[in-house]
Amino acid sequence: AQTVTQSQPEMSVQEAETVTLSCTYDTSESDYYLFWYKQPPSRQMILVIRQEAYKQQNATENRFSVNFQKAAKSFSLKISDSQLGDAAMYFCACMEYGNKLVFGAGTILRVKS
Amino acid sequence: DTAVSQTPKYLVTQMGNDKSIKCEQNLGHDTMYWYKQDSKKFLKIMFSYNNKELIINETVPNRFSPKSPDKAHLNLHINSLELGDSAVYFCASSLQLAGGRDTQYFGPGTRLTVL
Numbered sequence: 001a002q003t004v005t006q007s008q009p010e011m012s013v014q015e016a017e018t019v020t021l022s023c024t025y026d027t028s029e030s031d032y033y034l035f036w037y038k039q040p041p042s043r044q045m046i047l048v049i050r051q052e053a054y055k056q057q058n059a060t061e062n063r064f065s066v067n068f069q070k071a072a073k074s075f076s077l078k079i080s081d082s083q084l085g086d087a088a089m090y091f092c093a094c095m096e097y098g099n100k101l102v103f104g105a106g107t108i109l110r111v112k113s
Numbered sequence: 114d115t116a117v118s119q120t121p122k123y124l125v126t127q128m129g130n131d132k133s134i135k136c137e138q139n140l141g142h143d144t145m146y147w148y149k150q151d152s153k154k155f156l157k158i159m160f161s162y163n164n165k166e167l168i169i170n171e172t173v174p175n176r177f178s179p180k181s182p183d184k185a186h187l188n189l190h191i192n193s194l195e196l197g198d199s200a201v202y203f204c205a206s207s208l209q210l211a212g213g214r215d216t217q218y219f220g221p222g223t224r225l226t227v228l
Binding site: 031032035037039041043044045046047048050089091095096097098100101102103105106 | 118135144153154155157160161168169181197201203209214215216217218219221222224
């Protein structure tokens with residue numbers, strides 16, 4: 001069974017600085033997808049970024065980028081130029097065949113002005 | 114304009130009651146899901162339906178019964194509510210691609226409180 005581990009319960013970053021959120025996963029499949037979702041206080045789950053395991057290039061979406069290390073089963077999220085609106089809980093998730101999405105425990109990100 | 118919608122957003126009820134949460138998506142997706150987020154914010158899949166057919170059924174008590182009248186709707190009915198059912202319930206949807214994976218888009222969640 002797949003598992004997703006987020007070892008940082010909470011992180012802080014100064015506005016305009018860069019922060020990296022860690023995620024490791026375990027899966028027996030060779031083809032899978034990885035996601036980062038953001039959950040602000042409004043509780044809406046918002047897709048931040050997606051990475052297909054077969055792609056070697058790291059995904060980027062504006063200020064958000066990932067460092068995907070397939071051999072190490074690591075999938076970290078880098079947020080550049082942090083903004084107050086980035087404050088939220090961030091969930092790492094892994095999807096195998098069949099669309100079953102397994103989430104990590106989440107990391108609370110606080111942004112200081 | 115809303116992609117995945119849920120009603121109600123908040124639900125407060127007494128133990129032993131039966132309640133339903135409705136979900137609708139206007140994205141044209143084939144697959145819909147229910148997730149439960151507990152008090153520690155842990156998210157876990159409960160069910161998924163593809164074109165009205167049950168695909169994923171995690172170890173969820175029989176008191177929970179999903180119903181899909183058509184592929185745009187997936188409702189969650191809960192019988193004999195218990196204190197431990199208090200949580201946020203999220204509906205989600207995705208395309209069913211040949212590769213068996215696609216991004217899931219979530220509704221706003223329904224906060225269920227059982228007193």
